[in-house]
Amino acid sequence: MTTEITEASTTQVIGKPIKRVEDPRLITGSAKYLDDLKLPGMAYVAIVRSPYAHARIRGIRTRAALHHAGVIGVFTGADFEHLNPLPCAWQAGGTENFVVTPRALEIDRVTFTGAGVAAVVAETEAAAEDALALIEVDWEPLPAVVDAEAAVVEAAPQIHENAASNIVMDWHCGDADATAQALAESDVVVEQRLVNQRLIPTAIEPRGAAAQYDASTGEYTVWMTSQAPHVMRLLMTAFVFGISETKMRCISPQVGGAFGSKIYLYPEYVLMAALAQKVGRPVKWFETRRENYVATTHGRDHITYLRVGAKQDGTITALDADTYANLGGVLSTIAPGVPTTLYGRMLSGAYRIPAIHCRVRGVYTNTSMVDAYRGAGRPEATYVVERAVDLVARKLGLDPVEVRRRNFIPPDAFPYDPAGILAGLEYDSGDYEKALGRALEIVGYDDFRTKQEQARRDGRYLGIGFSTYVELCGVAPSAWIGVGGEGWGAGLWESANVRVHLTGKVVVTAGTQSHGQGHETTLAQVVASELGVPVEDVTVEHSDTQGTPFGYGTYGSRSAAVGAIAVHTSVQRIKEKARRIAAHMLEAPVDDVVFEDGRAYVKGAPDTAKTIQEIAGAAALGYDLPPGDEPFLDDTAYYDPPNCTFPFGTHIAIVEIDGETGEVTLQRYVAVDDVGTVINPLIVDGQVHGGIAQGISQALWEGAVYDEDGQLLTSSLMEYAVPKAAFFPPFEVDRTETPTPVNPLGVKGAGETGTIASTVAVVNAVADALAPLGIQHIDMPLTAERVWRAIEEAKA
Amino acid sequence: METVALDVNGVRREVQVEPRTLLVELIRDHLGLTGTKVGCDTSQCGACTIHLDGKAVKSCTVLAVQADGSSVTTIEGLTQNGALHPIQEAFWAKHGLQCGFCTPGMIMVTAELLAAGGSPTDEEIRNALEGNLCRCTGYENIVRAIHEAATKKTGVSA
Numbered sequence: 001m002t003t004e005i006t007e008a009s010t011t012q013v014i015g016k017p018i019k020r021v022e023d024p025r026l027i028t029g030s031a032k033y034l035d036d037l038k039l040p041g042m043a044y045v046a047i048v049r050s051p052y053a054h055a056r057i058r059g060i061r062t063r064a065a066l067h068h069a070g071v072i073g074v075f076t077g078a079d080f081e082h083l084n085p086l087p088c089a090w091q092a093g094g095t096e097n098f099v100v101t102p103r104a105l106e107i108d109r110v111t112f113t114g115a116g117v118a119a120v121v122a123e124t125e126a127a128a129e130d131a132l133a134l135i136e137v138d139w140e141p142l143p144a145v146v147d148a149e150a151a152v153v154e155a156a157p158q159i160h161e162n163a164a165s166n167i168v169m170d171w172h173c174g175d176a177d178a179t180a181q182a183l184a185e186s187d188v189v190v191e192q193r194l195v196n197q198r199l200i201p202t203a204i205e206p207r208g209a210a211a212q213y214d215a216s217t218g219e220y221t222v223w224m225t226s227q228a229p230h231v232m233r234l235l236m237t238a239f240v241f242g243i244s245e246t247k248m249r250c251i252s253p254q255v256g257g258a259f260g261s262k263i264y265l266y267p268e269y270v271l272m273a274a275l276a277q278k279v280g281r282p283v284k285w286f287e288t289r290r291e292n293y294v295a296t297t298h299g300r301d302h303i304t305y306l307r308v309g310a311k312q313d314g315t316i317t318a319l320d321a322d323t324y325a326n327l328g329g330v331l332s333t334i335a336p337g338v339p340t341t342l343y344g345r346m347l348s349g350a351y352r353i354p355a356i357h358c359r360v361r362g363v364y365t366n367t368s369m370v371d372a373y374r375g376a377g378r379p380e381a382t383y384v385v386e387r388a389v390d391l392v393a394r395k396l397g398l399d400p401v402e403v404r405r406r407n408f409i410p411p412d413a414f415p416y417d418p419a420g421i422l423a424g425l426e427y428d429s430g431d432y433e434k435a436l437g438r439a440l441e442i443v444g445y446d447d448f449r450t451k452q453e454q455a456r457r458d459g460r461y462l463g464i465g466f467s468t469y470v471e472l473c474g475v476a477p478s479a480w481i482g483v484g485g486e487g488w489g490a491g492l493w494e495s496a497n498v499r500v501h502l503t504g505k506v507v508v509t510a511g512t513q514s515h516g517q518g519h520e521t522t523l524a525q526v527v528a529s530e531l532g533v534p535v536e537d538v539t540v541e542h543s544d545t546q547g548t549p550f551g552y553g554t555y556g557s558r559s560a561a562v563g564a565i566a567v568h569t570s571v572q573r574i575k576e577k578a579r580r581i582a583a584h585m586l587e588a589p590v591d592d593v594v595f596e597d598g599r600a601y602v603k604g605a606p607d608t609a610k611t612i613q614e615i616a617g618a619a620a621l622g623y624d625l626p627p628g629d630e631p632f633l634d635d636t637a638y639y640d641p642p643n644c645t646f647p648f649g650t651h652i653a654i655v656e657i658d659g660e661t662g663e664v665t666l667q668r669y670v671a672v673d674d675v676g677t678v679i680n681p682l683i684v685d686g687q688v689h690g691g692i693a694q695g696i697s698q699a700l701w702e703g704a705v706y707d708e709d710g711q712l713l714t715s716s717l718m719e720y721a722v723p724k725a726a727f728f729p730p731f732e733v734d735r736t737e738t739p740t741p742v743n744p745l746g747v748k749g750a751g752e753t754g755t756i757a758s759t760v761a762v763v764n765a766v767a768d769a770l771a772p773l774g775i776q777h778i779d780m781p782l783t784a785e786r787v788w789r790a791i792e793e794a795k796a
Numbered sequence: 797m798e799t800v801a802l803d804v805n806g807v808r809r810e811v812q813v814e815p816r817t818l819l820v821e822l823i824r825d826h827l828g829l830t831g832t833k834v835g836c837d838t839s840q841c842g843a844c845t846i847h848l849d850g851k852a853v854k855s856c857t858v859l860a861v862q863a864d865g866s867s868v869t870t871i872e873g874l875t876q877n878g879a880l881h882p883i884q885e886a887f888w889a890k891h892g893l894q895c896g897f898c899t900p901g902m903i904m905v906t907a908e909l910l911a912a913g914g915s916p917t918d919e920e921i922r923n924a925l926e927g928n929l930c931r932c933t934g935y936e937n938i939v940r941a942i943h944e945a946a947t948k949k950t951g952v953s954a
Contacts, residue, residue, distance in 0.1 A: 019888055019889060019891075020888070020891065022896075023887075023888045023893065023896075024880075024888070025896075026893055026896030026899055027880065027884040027887050027888055027893065027896075027899060027903065028831070028871065028872070028874075028875050028880070028884065029829070029830070029831015029832070029870065029871035029872050029900045030831065030872075031896055032830070033830075033833070033897065035830075035833075035834070036824075036830035038828075126814070126816070202931055203895070203897075203931055204833075204835045204841055204843060204895070204897045204898045204929060204930065204931050204932075205833070205835060205895065205897040206835065254896065255895065256833070256835075256895045256896065256897025257894070257895040257897060257931050257932055258895075259931070288837045289835065289836040289837050289838065289841075290837060515895055516894035516895030516896070516932050517894070518894070682891045683891065685891070685937075686891045686894055686932075686933060686936075686937055687894075689933055689934035689935075689936040689937060690894065690931070690932045690933050690934045691934075692934055693933075693934030693935065693936075694931070694934075716836070716837070716838045716840075717836045717838050717840035717841060717929070718838050718840060722840075722929050722931065724922075724925065724926055724929065724935075725921070725922040725923075725925040725926070725928075725930075725935035725938065725939065726919075726922040726923050726925070726926060728922075728934065728935060728936075730918065730936065730939070731934065731936050754934075
C-alpha cells in the first residue's frame with residue numbers, strides 16, 4: 001500500500017504510518033548489538049562442536065590447548081555436570097512426551113552434528129579459535145538417521161534410550177472415527193504425500209551471549225540475542241542452575257532479527273553464565289554463520305500423508321493428516337508444542353470441514369534441533385489445507401476459487417468452532433470472501449484464465465495460485481495453553497507498566513521484546529492515542545529483566561494482540577485516576593468529568609479542562625489529591641486474553657515456467673491480509689513484505705539438506721539459498737480490516753501472515769501452470785531441477 | 797604485528813594489527829566503530845560493506861594490511877555534524893529497515909550506487925543489492941527507499 005508518513009507530534013495516531021522512533025540509532029550504526037558489547041577484562045569463548053551426527057565421546061584431551069598462548073581455560077561437559085539439562089518447556093498436551101534435551105556441553109554422547117562438547121576461554125577471539133584445533137576428542141561414531149519417516153522403522157538406529165522407535169510423542173486431535181467414516185462416504189477422496197522441507201531461519205545477526213559474575217553477591221548478568229529475556233532468566237535459574245531467580249539479570253541488547261530462532265534457551269547461554277563464574281571474568285561468544293547453521297534451531301520439516309474427501313460439487317467432507325514432525329537430535333525449548341497445538345488445531349483453515357483428524361508423531365533424528373520458525377505450525381497447516389483444496393478442485397475439474405467459496409466459513413458463522421479441533425476455542429471473526437474478492441480484483445482474475453488459455457496455446461506454462469488462509473496469533477488464554485491444556489509449561493499473558501512522570505512524559509516498560517518489529521513506535525502510538533499526548537513524549541523500554549515487568553517476550557505475533565493490550569489496559573486505569581484527580585482539581589463530582597484526547601473537563605465545559613500534563617504534575621507532587629488516591633500516575637497491567645486471534649486473507653501468485661529448463665519465474669504477487677485493526681500501516685506492510693519473501697523462498701529456493709550420515713550440506717550462505725533482492729517482483733499488498741472482538745483495540749497480529757500464506761500460493765501456482773501436463777504435485781523447493789524432472793517425467 | 801595507516805571517516809589512524817587481521821576487525825575491534833556488522837563467514841551477507849577509496853567493498857574480504865594508505869568510510873562517517881545523509885533519511889522514511897543489522901551495509905552499497913547520479917530503475921537497484929542480504933524486509937521497502945534517496949539526493953556524496 002502507498003502510505004503518506006504522518007508526523008509524530010499529533011496524538012490520534014492509531015492507524016497512522018509514523019516513522020519508527022527506533023530508526024535513528026539503526027541507520028547511523030550507533031545501536032549496540034550483542035557482538036558490539038565489550039566489557040573491561042572480557043575474555044572470549046570458542047566451542048568445539050561434534051563433527052559427527054551420532055557418536056559416543058570416549059575422551060577429550062585438552063592439555064595442548066591449555067598451553068596455547070592466550071588461553072585462560074579449557075572446559076568440557078564434565079566441568080558442568082552439576083548443571084541440569086536445559087528444560088523442554090512446551091511438551092505436547094494430553095500425551096506422554098519422551099524428553100531429551102541438550103546440556104551446556106554434552107558429556108558422553110552427541111546426537112547431531114554441531115553439538116558442543118568443549119569450550120576454550122582465551123584473551124582474544126583469535127586465540128580461542130586457534131586453541132580449538134588443539135583439542136582432541138576421541139569419538140566413537142554411531143549409525144545415524146536423518147529422515148523422520150526412516151527413523152521410526154524397526155531397523156533405524158535408536159537415538160535415545162527413553163524414546164522407543166525414536167518417537168518423542170504421538171499426538172492426535174479431532175475425531176478419527178468420524179473422519180474415516182466421512183472419507184468413506186465422500187464422492188471423491190484425494191490422497192497426497194506432502195513434504196514441508198526443513199528451513200534454516202538465518203537472521204542476519206547470528207546468535208551470541210556474554211556474561212559476567214559478581215562473586216561478592218553471587219549475581220550473574222547475561223546478555224544474549226533473545227526474544228524472551230524474562231523466560232531465559234526463569235529457565236536458567238530455576239531449571240538449570242537451581243539458584244534464586246533474583247540472582248540473575250538477563251538483557252537482550254539490540255537484536256538483529258530472529259524469526260523464532262532466538263526464542264529458546266540454548267546451551268551456549270547457560271555455558272557463558274557458567275564460564276563467567278568459573279574464570280572470574282566477563283566472557284563473550286558470538287556465533288559464526290557456520291555455527292549458526294548447525295547450533296541454532298531449524299524450522300518446519302514435516303512429512304504428511306493427506307487424505308481429503310469431497311462431494312462432486314466441491315464441498316469438502318473430511319480431512320485427515322498423518323504427520324511426521326522431525327524434531328532433531330534433542331529437544332529445543334518449545335519443540336513438541338509447535339507441530340501439535342499450532343499445526344493440528346489449524347487444519348480446518350478457512351473452511352467448514354465437518355470431520356477432521358490429525359495424528360502427529362514427533363521424531364528424534366540425528367539432525368539439528370527443530371523448533372518454531374516464523375509462522376510455526378501454521379505455515380505447515382496452511383500448506384496442507386490449501387494444497388488439499390486445490391487437489392480437490394483439480395480432481396473435480398472445478399475452479400479453485402469456486403471450491404474455496406463453496407467451503408468458506410461465512411461471516412455470520414463467527415464465533416466458529418472448527419469441528420472441535422481447537423480444543424474449546426473458536427475463530428473470533430472473519431470475512432474471508434471480502435479479502436478474496438479484493439485480491440481477485442487486484443490481480444484481474446476475470447481476464448486471467450483467458451490469458452492462460454492463450455499462453456497454453458503458445459506453449460507457455462502460466463499459472464495462478466491461491467492461498468485463502470486463516471491463522472492464529474497471540475496464543476492464549478493461559479489456562480487453555482498451559483500445563484493442564486495444551487502443555488505449555490507456563491502462562492502466556494503479557495505485561496506492561498505505564499508511568500506518567502511529573503513533566504507529563506510517559507515511560508512504558510514492557511515484557512515483550514522488539515527485534516525488528518518496531519514496538520518502541522507502535523506501543524507509543526497506543527499510549528499517545530489513548531492518553532492524548534504526542535508520540536515523542538512516550539518512551540518504550542524493553543528487553544532487560546531489570547526494570548521491566550515479567551513478560552513472556554515476542555513470538556507468535558503476540559506483541560500487538562497481547563502486549564499492546566496490556567499497555568492499553570494500564571492506560572485506561574491511568575485515565576480513570578487522572579479523571580478523579582482532575583475532578584478534585586476542578587472541584588466537580590467525578591461522574592461529571594470526562595477525559596478526552598489528553599484533557600479532563602466538566603461535561604459541557606471544555607474550557608475548564610486540565611491537561612494530562614497538568615494532572616500528571618499534580619499527581620506526582622501529591623500536594624492535594626483526592627482522598628484515598630496515592631501520588632503518581634503509574635499502573636502495571638497483566639493481560640491474559642480470553643481467546644487467540646485469527647487473522648486471514650488471500651494471497652495470489654502468478655508464475656510462468658520455462659518448459660525447457662524448469663525455471664519458475666514469479667511474475668506477480670498479490671496479498672490482501674486482514675490483521676484486524678492496524679496500529680501502524682507502515683510497520684504492518686513491512687511485516688507482510690518480509691513474511692511473503694520468506695514464504696516464497698521456501699516454495700522456490702530454500703531447503704536444508706543433510707547427507708545420510710547427518711552432515712549438513714547446506715552449512716553456509718554459499719549453499720543455503722537465502723533470497724536476494726532481484727529474486728522478487730514488487731509485492732502488491734492491500735488489506736481489509738475486520739477488528740477482533742477478543743481485545744479492545746481490535747488488533748489480531750501481523751508478524752507471520754506473510755510467511756503462513758505465501759508458500760502454498762506459489763506452489764499452487766506452479767501446479768496450476770503444469771496442469772496441462774497432468775502434474776498433480778511437486779515437493780518444495782520448486783527449483784528448476786525439480787520442476788524440469790517433473791516435466792520430463794510427465795512427458796515420458 | 798604490522799602497522800596500518802589509513803584515513804577513516806576523515807581521521808588519520810595508525811593501528812598495530814596481526815597480519816591475519818581483517819579490515820572489518822580493524823574497524824570494529826581496534827577502532828571501536830561497531831556500526832559495520834559481521835553476519836557471515838563466507839562474504840555473502842554484505843553487512844560489513846564499507847567504502848574503500850570510494851568503492852563499496854565487503855570489509856570481511858580485505859586484510860587490514862591491504863588497506864594501508866587507503867581511505868575508508870563507514871556508516872558512522874555518513875552522518876555529518878549530526879545531520880543524517882539523504883540515504884539514511886530515505887531508509888527511515890520508507891521503512892527500509894526492521895532489525896537494522898543489514899542496514900549499514902545496505903546504506904553503504906546504496907551510497908555507491910547513487911554516487912554516479914541519476915535515477916536507477918527497479919531492476920538496477922535490485923541487481924545492485926546482489927551482494928547484500930536482508931531477511932526482514934523482503935527488500936520491498938529497501939528498493940523504495942533507494943528510489944526515494946535517488947530523487948532527494950542532489951549532489952550529496954558519501
